[in-house]
Amino acid sequence: MGFKCGLVGLPNVGKSTLFTALSSLPVERANFPFTTVEPNRATIPVKDDRLQKVAALVSSQKITPATLDIVDIAGLIEGASKGEGLGNRFLAHIREMDLLLHVVRGFSSPDVSHMPGEVDAVRDIEIVELELALADLFVLERRLERVQRQVEGGLKDFAKENELLARLSDHLNEGKPARSLPADNDEKKFMENLQLLTFKPVIYVVNIGEEEIAEEEAETAKAVRAFAKAEGAPVISICASLEGELEEMPVDEKLFYMEEYGLQEMGLNKLIRLGYDYLNLITFFTIKGEEATAWSVKKGTTARKGAGRVHSDMEKGFIIAEVISWEELLNLGSLTAAKDKGILRLEGRDYIIKDGDVMLFRFKV
Secondary structure: EEEEEEEEOOOOOOHHHHHHHHOOOOOOOOOOOOOOOOOOOEEOOOOHHHHHHHHOOOOOOEOOOOEEEEEOOOOOOOOHHHHHHHHHHHHHHHHHOOOEEEEEOOOOOOOOOOOOOOOOOOHHHHHHHHHHHHHHHHHHHHHHHHHHHHHOOOOOHHHHHHHHHHHHHHHHOOOOHHHOOOOOOOHHHHHHHHHOOHHEEEEEEEEEOHHHOOOOOOOOOHHHHHHHHHHHHOOOOOOOOHHHHOOOHHHHHHHHHHHHOOOOOOOOHHHHHHHHHHEEEEEEEEEOOHHHEEEEEEEEOOOOHHHHHHHHHHHEEEEEEEEEHEEEEEEEEOOHHHHHHHOOEOOOOEEEOOEEEEOOOOOEE
């Protein structure tokens, strides 16, 4: 199971189009809301040249990249927090996500309706953010009532939680997301455990029209960037319909049209990489027989926990890890040479995995 990134936003902003472009999986799309009821799901490989180089060095016949799980969630509408438009059902899907990709409509098309009226990116974001905040306030109010009863009953252990919940409620009532509340690490961990929708990290994806691709930055993207600056959220512009078409073309034809549109790199690749980085993930590699594999873990993950990412038995019976950086391995030419020169080092269970480590786990079940 990869890390889950949920596509959220109003209806008819291009979430399903973006999902299809990312995943190459066809989904039902139509010019009316709630075409997507049950989420569409896909596992997206994270392109990594380092894996290819390591695999080539050891002549791997099978190459398995790290992945992200992308989930296309139905569009939210005003009143979703009260159940409008199957809102409660869709909000429950959002709670499962590690990262939200908030798709914002930046294209104009008379053939695609837009429920709030004229396209206004910031207003559209605020509609969705308000519904997420109202859903969070409902959760907080119920919990705050229980905690306040404990405090009033003389249980001082609940005083700190009571203070944080009250502060968080005030923050949300001011129209600010939970993720922007100044908090220490313990408080952030507590909010994460509450599964608050507005605490989840977000990337704003502006779905622009083909006519805006050549611009340095579309006007809609500028407005979204100014809005997102307050919470430090990244913004990326993509023409989902065009990039979906490009992904279906033969390589030569794809490269021709990329040059025609001035695309140095596919926006979809940038989005996947940005999501991977924004989740604070790193990659380590394993080599087993004829297979080279990339594994994604959070920064700060120990060797023992990393072994568990490969297989639970490896974590349970962890003994030691043999470690070398991918660059050192390429420079030396082989694992045998690394062992002979003493570069392949032994690390214990508490070793903190570094991005680009090549690891061989020793374990006993």
